[in-house]
Amino acid sequence: MGSRLTVARREIAGLRAEKTILLAIAIQLFIAAFSSFLVVGLVSMYDPGALDGAEIEVAAAGDAVEGLERAAAEVPGASVTRYEDPSAARAAFDRNAADAVAMATRDDGGGISVAVTAPDATVETTVIVVQLRNLLRAYERTERVERADSLTRSPLPLPDSTGTSPYFTFTYTVLIPVLVFLPVFISGSLVVDSITEEVDRGTLELLRVAPVTIGEIVDGKALAAVAIAPGQALLWLVLLELNGTPVANVPTILALMTALTTLVVGVAAAIAAAAPDRRAAQFLYSVAVLVLFGGATAVAGGPTNAVARLAIDSADPATTLTVVVYAALAAVAYLAVRRFITVNGIGT
Amino acid sequence: MIDRTSRRAREVTRRSRRVLRVARWEASRATGGVDRRTLLTALALLVVAGGVLGVGAATGAVGLDVDRDVYRVGVDPGSPYADAVEAEPALTAVPAEEATLGSTADLLVREVRADGGSEPVGVVVRAVDTRKGEAAAASFEEAVEAHNERLMAAEPNGTAAFPVTVTLRYVSRGSTLDDGEAFGGTSGTDDGGDGGGTDDTGSDGGDDGGGGSSDADTVDGSGSGDGGSDGDDGGGDVAGDGNADSGDSGGNTDDDGNDGWWPFGTDDGSGGLAVPSIGGGAFGADLTGSPGSITPPFPFASLVLAFAFLVPMNFLTQAYGSSVLDERTNRRGEPLLVTPLSPTEIVAGKTLPYVAVAVAVTSLIALVVGGGAISVLAVLPIAATFLGATFVGAVFARSFKELTFVTVAVSVLLTSYAFVPAIFTNVTPVALISPLTLVVFDLQNESVSVGEFLFATGPTAATAALCFGLGLGVYREEDLFTQKPVTRKFLDALAVRLSAVGDGVRESPPTGIAARIPGRVRGLVAVAFLAACTIPFVFVAELLAVAVLFALPVTVSIPVLLVVIAFVEEVAKSVHLYAGFERGVFARTDRVAVAVGLASGTGFFLAEKATAVVQAVGLTELYVGRAAFGSVAGLSDLPPPVLVGLFLAPLALHGVTASLSAVGASRDRTKYVLALAAATLLHAAYNFGVVSLHG
Structure with missing residues (x-):
């Protein structure tokens, strides 16, 4: 054990001397800060009403205009003004008195058709279209109720609307998994570098004449890489907690990410041992990680989703079981890799 | 005078020949580093992953729902609301009798029935008094709306299910489009609506390229060239297929998730990379369908495709960084430094193959996703900046480990710098600080003015040039082969220019x-x-x-x-x-x-x-x-x-x-x-x- 710890301590000392771990933390801080910008951007695109109550003014005409007016009374943020004929409504639009034009007409089939004109390519277009959609949906609902007799199954009544912050789901399903898994990738990359660098500089030969086995060298390097990962994740979870985002099941999340780090570090060590040229090794490692994580995220119950559910406190026994499975998988994979390296050596 | 010019020309030829020689050497070395075995292994990995994903997709076990089952809803399994909960990935149903608010459920749903009625007349929702409860309630509301849209789509009586048909048109204020034309389009829409609402509209999107059926006339008749934009983008490739599909999902009823907050999890996102539908539908094209099918103009698909241009950069910088740092370990680059080659020529030669690869890959991606020359030209400064920043990092770094951190930092910073502003493409001019915005414009078939192009690419290109300048300052024996801290090398690089x-x-x-x-x-x-x-x-x-x-x-x-x-x-x-x-x-x-x-x-x-x-x-x-x-x-x-x-x-x-x-x-x-x-x-x-x- 002692020699493993010595190797691990040497690795960590190297990292400390270069102070690059600070850079890694700076990157994560940047991601955290930038993500708020990102989400505000996305939300303002998709659900502008969620940010501030946008008010739009619709110029309406046509023989079914009362329905639109009734719908407007239900929808906050949209008001309808009736005009005598389409050209008057269009004129109001053209002189900026209205944000959009809606021509509602009854047709022969008993339906209602609404021709909507929205301004082209302006900053407000997205907001206007979203509010128009709300307005027209309300209209559709009332019209449906009137035609309920012709329907085999009537639509389910909607629950009362409640306000919510769109940032909430994003934080738990995207931001936290990203912050938790970034250290995992960095640790794996570090092991690839560490092993290929020893080979490249010829220092591995020196280590070999020391009284340590090749297995112990790999153990030590892996230990150092795995040891620095949970600390970074914990830092982020604590910061989020301080920032008013409660994170549940922190020990389980850390256990999961440590297991994944072990798995990734094992894969990285195997790749570095098999392809000791750094370029080839890093390339293979990137592809392997992409494949592993892409695949795992896409499959139900993948690590990303598991972290999200643990953090938001919606975990069930199956999630805990997933963590155990990952831990077992990591242990098996690491032992297999270690055996592979002991037998084949590094760089042969 | 002529003498001097010809001397200059000879000098330039000589220099470029030197640069090319270094470039050839670098290219042969790089292909030696990533040998055939490595490439085959990588390919095998990708094939295995593709196979697993394919099988998973076929069996339905695969889906990119990052928010799967994050909210637990207590609902009676016999209730019609249970179906709605079941269909929404973010919600997971808990049987009502086992559900306790706060511990095993975030939301309790109970329907209200009139006496003896089989259909519910109302619904009571109780949520935990936290932000999670609010989010769960909002998610449930969406699930019910989506469920209703699906119910209605199955109705035989299309007019009763979708009584309102909407034709959405984007025009600039004061344009001369007369209203008679709009009404012509409207009546055409109704013909489609009678036959079962929005499905017909969906197929319009697919047929537009051919443009022969009466439904297609509906859209074409009402204005500005939907068929045109579809045809352009489709081009018969894979994107063309996604094109027809996306027409469906745009017009179809089940894309209700799109008023959700996170677009990557919605049906819209998984419904295919719908460039033309969304891109073309953003501005200028008409959309017809039920109110639920209206999509706000958001260049989501174009953005995803634009992101595809950034992915290869990460691999490229890794290889490039390794190559530069390789020169520095064990003083391997020293023989090159003592040749008559200047540092600038060495670096130019070493960089040239990577630039060439970047151009080739970018052109290939542009071909696949339907981008034009503007896309390639706009991505080039980004590639140059990636390489420039990596070059500085590799010259400053003391070890592979340090280089890894630098590469990750460069990738994260530049990717967000390029990508995030592009999200605002249709919203504010500030988006133009990123060259990637030009790519989004290009994918949407919007024109880009010369001024816009220069504004977007100028700063990035200048940054790349300055990065190389900074790194070249310390591309000399005393800095390349010594273990100085990054800060001291940085000061060296600056001092060299004074x-x-x-x-x-x-x-x-x-x-x-x-x-x-x-x-x-x-x-x-x-x-x-x-x-x-x-x-x-x-x-x-x-x-x-x-x-x-x-x-x-x-x-x-x-x-x-x-x-x-x-x-x-x-x-x-x-x-x-x-x-x-x-x-x-x-x-x-x-x-x-x-x-x-x-x-x-x-x-x-x-x-x-x-x-x-x-x-x-x-x-x-x-x-x-x-x-x-x-x-x-x-x-x-x-x-x-x-x-x-x-x-x-x-x-x-x-x-x-x-x-x-x-x-x-x-x-x-x-x-x-x-x-x-x-x-x-x-x-x-x-x-x-x-x-x-x-x-």
């Missing part, structure tokens, strides 16, 4: 353009030039600050922003002065300090004024933008003397603050930091004055 100021300092013989400048001012000109060169970095840093602080309320963001901007500018103006004093290029006297401070401030001021293009693109319309670039906006209605004063005030400010930090820098590091802090505060106070003056 010339001596003051007496009693070592002087190296001037070369190139510098030799033509009289010795007395040579040092000061170099200082000013270096300060001017920082402008692209300052610009990028300030925009990033604006972007990061954008989300905060204005009362907080403006003061923080003013201090951050002042700090960035002060560092930019003084860090090379510190390098000059530390490396002994400047004499450590107050006179010299003030002189180089004033020179640095002047250089910075001139470069800043030259970037008044900001105004042209309307960046100053943003309130936050005005705080950052305030000095160029809203001055037109002032009397000339005041105007001149205001124009020159920043010059005085930059000179004074730079001199202040220079005096600190001429002492030692602690004094420099203190002086820098003082200069930052002074600058921030000035900025605050300007902003409050402008209101």
Whole structure:
């Protein structure tokens, strides 16, 4: 054990001397800060009403205009003004008195058709279209109720609307998994570098004449890489907690990410041992990680989703079981890799 | 004269031949590094992954729902609401009798039935009193809406299920499209609506390329070229297929998830990369369908495709960084340095193969996703910046490990710098700070003006050039093969570009353009030039600050922003002065300090004024933008003397603050930091004055 710890301590000392771990933390801080910008951007695109109550003014005409007016009374943020004929409504639009034009007409089939004109390519277009959609949906609902007799199954009544912050789901399903898994990738990359660098500089030969086995060298390097990962994740979870985002099941999340780090570090060590040229090794490692994580995220119950559910406190026994499975998988994979390296050596 | 020209031409030929020789050597070495076995292994990995995903997709076990089952809803399994919950990935149903609010469920749903009625007449929802409860309730509401849309789509009576048909059209105000045409389109729509509502509309999207059926007329008749944009983009490739599909999902009823907050999890996102539907539908094309099918103009698919251009960059920088650092381990690059090749030629040659790969890959991606020459041209500066930043990192780094951190940092920073502004493509002109916005424009078939193109690519290209310049400064024996900390190498790289100021300092013989400048001012000109060169970095840093602080309320963001901007500018103006004093290029006297401070401030001021293009693109319309670039906006209605004063005030400010930090820098590091802090505060106070003056 002692020699493993010595190797691990040497690795960590190297990292400390270069102070690059600070850079890694700076990157994560940047991601955290930038993500708020990102989400505000996305939300303002998709659900502008969620940010501030946008008010739009619709110029309406046509023989079914009362329905639109009734719908407007239900929808906050949209008001309808009736005009005598389409050209008057269009004129109001053209002189900026209205944000959009809606021509509602009854047709022969008993339906209602609404021709909507929205301004082209302006900053407000997205907001206007979203509010128009709300307005027209309300209209559709009332019209449906009137035609309920012709329907085999009537639509389910909607629950009362409640306000919510769109940032909430994003934080738990995207931001936290990203912050938790970034250290995992960095640790794996570090092991690839560490092993290929020893080979490249010829220092591995020196280590070999020391009284340590090749297995112990790999153990030590892996230990150092795995040891620095949970600390970074914990830092982020604590910061989020301080920032008013409660994170549940922190020990389980850390256990999961440590297991994944072990798995990734094992894969990285195997790749570095098999392809000791750094370029080839890093390339293979990137592809392997992409494949592993892409695949795992896409499959139900993948690590990303598991972290999200643990953090938001919606975990069930199956999630805990997933963590155990990952831990077992990591242990098996690491032992297999270690055996592979002991037998084949590094760089042969 | 002719003699000189021909000599120049010969020189250029000779140089380019040298560069090409290094490039050939680098290319052969790089392909040797990633040998056939590695490539085959990587390919095998990808094939296995593809197979697993394919099987998973076929069996339905695969889906990119990051939010799967995050909210637990207690609902009676017999209730119709259970179906709605079941269909929404983010919700998971818990049997009502086992559900306890707060511990095993976040939401309890109970339907209200009228006496003896089989259909529910209402619903009661109880949520936990937390933000999670609110989010769960909102998610449930969406699930019910989506469920209703699905129910209605299955109805035999289309008119009763979808009584309202909407034709959405985008026009510019005051355009001459007459209303009769719009009505013609409307009546056409109804014909489609009778036959079962939106499904017909969906198929319109697919048929448009052919444009023969009566349904297709519906869309075409009402205006501006839906078929045109579809046909253009489709082009018969894979995107063409996604095209028809997306027409469906746009018009179809089950894409209700799109009023959710996170687009990647919605049906829209998984419904295929719908460039033409969304891209073409953004502006200019008509959309017909039920109210639920209206999609706000958001270039989501174009964005995803634009992101595809960035992915290969990460692999490219890794290989490039390795190659540069490889030269430095075990002094491997030394033989090359002692050849008649100049460092510039070596670096150019080493970089050329990677640029070529970047061009090839970008063109290939452009071909696949349907981008044009503009996409390729816009991505090139990004690729150059990736390579430039990696080059600096690889020259500065002490080990592979350090390089890895640098590469990750470069990738994250540049990817977000390129990608995030592009999200705002259709919203604000600020999106144009990223060249990727041009790609999104290109994918949407929108035209790009020359000015826009230059504005978007200029700063990025300049940044790339400066990165290479910085790295080249230390591409010499004493820096390449030694283990100096990154900060010291950075100072070296800056000091190399300076010339001596003051007496009693070592002087190296001037070369190139510098030799033509009289010795007395040579040092000061170099200082000013270096300060001017920082402008692209300052610009990028300030925009990033604006972007990061954008989300905060204005009362907080403006003061923080003013201090951050002042700090960035002060560092930019003084860090090379510190390098000059530390490396002994400047004499450590107050006179010299003030002189180089004033020179640095002047250089910075001139470069800043030259970037008044900001105004042209309307960046100053943003309130936050005005705080950052305030000095160029809203001055037109002032009397000339005041105007001149205001124009020159920043010059005085930059000179004074730079001199202040220079005096600190001429002492030692602690004094420099203190002086820098003082200069930052002074600058921030000035900025605050300007902003409050402008209101």
